[in-house]
Amino acid sequence: MNIAVRLGLATLAAAALAAALLALSGNPAATVSAQSATPTWRRQIAPILYKNCTSCHHEGGSGPFSLTSYPQAKRWASVMQTVTQSHVMPPWLPEPGFGAFAGDRRLSDEDIALIRAWVESGTPEGSDPALKPPMYAADWELGPPDIILEMTTPLPVPAGGADLFENIVLPVPLQSTHWVRAMEIKPGSPQVVHHANVILDPTASLRRAHPSDWQHGIPGMDILVDSGNSFDPDSHFLFWKPDSTALVEPPGMPWKLDPGTDLVLNLHLKPTGKPESVRARIGLYFTPNPATEHPMLLQLEHDAALDIPAGQSAFVVEDTLRLPVRVDVLGIYPHAHYLGKKMEAWATLPSGDRRWLILIKDWDIDRQAVYRFAKPVPLPLGTVVHMRYTYDNSAHNVRNPNSPPIRVRAGNRSVDEMGHLWLQVLPHPEPASDAPTSDPRLKLERAWMENRLRKDPGDDIALYNLASLFTTEGDNAQAIQLYRRALAKRPGNARTITSLGTALEASGDWQGAQSQYRAAILREPQYTDAIFNLAALDLRHGSLPEAEQLFRDLVAAHPGDAGARAGLGSVLLASERPADARSEFEAALAAAPDNYDALLGLAQIHASSGDLKIAEPLLLRAIAVRNDAEPQRLLAMVYAGTGKMDLALVHLLAWQRLQPSDAEPHRALAQVYSQLGRLSDALREQTQVVTLAPGSTADWNDLGVLEAQSGDKLAARRALEHALALDPENKAAKANLQRL
């Protein structure tokens, strides 16, 4: 009897609540009686679940149970009521009103109330026509990928214990640069993999650092990889969580995948209670069109300040970054470990206005995600981005991994802490101050690294990256100073020693560079960059036997390294062994068809042996890779040799544009114009020659001849007399003057 009364009240209460909600929402159904407004599975609940829940909760999905049918939903009704009311499900951490995100998964108050009313009224199925549940493809969402990367060995996950954080290296078997328009991660065991991040390791640094165990997973929540020497900052969030589908990049924003790059799959694994194994696959979809828009990932953090006393329940870490360029913020990824509690990020515009980027009141690493803004958030130059994270290291924080709490600092383990705010921004050059070709990402990188150094003057990563920027900008003195500071912080780092050598070489101190490269090799005898740079330096400075040996060592260690093969070819060519050089260049091109040095070297060999028709396409390919003076010069010579003077002229002009202060292209142009009978053009070019290189008797003599041919005897005489002033015994000038 008591039970019957209770149920009756609950039913009435639920019906009244549902009716009130319908009235609030303006739904015409609100006019129906309270009894008929009781939510049913078929009318209200199935649509809510199909829209918000079943993308994970379907057979074979990442959710631990399916919710696609009425019996299943009835089974889990009370759980659904609990987790929707607490906002645990669907997983969505950002507070509404503090940033508008695409794919906002927060369930509306109306939907939550409907679920509650449905459960409290006894989970009625209803008599409306049954809705068809959505279908979920078991295979690749976008069809067969262009390439599939798969873990070679399954990663075992124990039945119990704390969560695991493992990094799996997936080498990419590509021979040339590809642009990735979409990626899909198939975790293999979706109920075990809680979330995943894909990190690009362009130098395979993680694999090198873990030569024996990289195939079995390298533990660590967060990893650092060596991005190499060239400025090519991370640009995309490659993030997976259980409800993720294929990650399709916006038009014009594919991400670059260079040969030699490893993908590192950073996995958060949750034991399920029984032994499991994970064998993840990554499907990549390429586009032939390179990126036209270049976003960049920026980070705010203050890990140096993360030193949280045991018991401290509101420890605050902050960071700010002033934007040196105008940007659009495309996405945001807040990250902390288990002590993170409240996360705030906002932008203060130059006008003083504040624009919220994100607010999370109850951080939960298990439900972390990358959030993409519904519309790009424009931030003008001079905007200051703020990050403010609050940590709870007390025993009241149920997620605290340490019991009792202990002092916690920044680190990579789950018992350490971290406080990072990543932003994906699309920077825009400032038209008034930037050259059209200048890359605004360089300014962002500088601001970011200078910000890091302000927080920690000994930050060797910031010192290194800032030095690299100075090298890019040609300020080698500054670069050398910063590299030396980085080395003072972390002595013996082979990469930094090598980069210091590069800066010294660029500043003209090739002996200093040589000693740095040698020091780097002493530190790390297999360090490819140092060996390569030393070999190239020896080649440039005529130490051919030494260069040959170094390149041979590299080839022996890395037979597929096209750069080493091409370098060896160049040494052999310089050593006048063209047959040997040719086989090395051909091997380099077999491994990397776009290898510039191999294309040029092979073209030089064919041009020297008169095979101009073979040399021509090689040079065109070399120019497509790198529009440089030497292939332009050589191609002009090839065309001139085959009588294609018009084409020769085109490439001579291209050569001249690439070397505007060099007399040599002008000299060649003067000769070709002269042969073509274009006397005034020839005269103009020859005049340029003597302007740029006034010390050559032959050039003045040639100018005199051209002036004479064009009828200006006075100018001709002046030029010939100038030649004789330089070399009174010059026979050609004497004869020409006499003839004049």
Place this chain on the structure above:
Amino acid sequence: MPRRLLVLATMLTALACHAQQRPEFGRNTRGQAITSLGGPHTRAVVLFFVASDCPVSNRTFPEMKRLRQKFSSRGVRFWFVYPNQNERPIQVRLHQSAYDPDGQALLDEAGALVRLSRARITPQVSVLAPDGAIHWKPVYTGRIDNRSIQFGKERPQPTEHFAERALSSLLAGRAVAPAIGTGAGCAIVNPAVSREP
């Protein structure tokens, strides 16, 4: 004298009835009735209430196995009780072999152990003490540990081990602390139990 005879006769009848009505606690995965939870030397019985479709009880298996390994040699008998009426023997057999092949499973379709222990969700533990020769009485029914706080929220590892504490107390002859707090879990769905007042 006749009165004495009558009493003796009544006692004999009662004993005969009692011998015929051995309790049935449930069935094993081969469908055989389980009429005894422990032998004469069993000092305690532990019932772990689990469900083959419950992710929370699944994640608790390592802790349940740890307790079995720790206490089996001390006269404690362990049962994995599947209380939901929709569980099928084949389903339970597969589930048990995936999570704990050495564990003893019991299907409680009739709800006898749910009634006895007053378990309401999976996972939950009931520690039983002997109550005569063939009967058992619960001394603790509640959370196994405090790892799970609510659905979707849990500690990295438990800081309180309630089941272990209850067992240790019982075996040491100390008073068993009553259950405190409620953990997250999946509701036990068994109409045989919920039909009763």
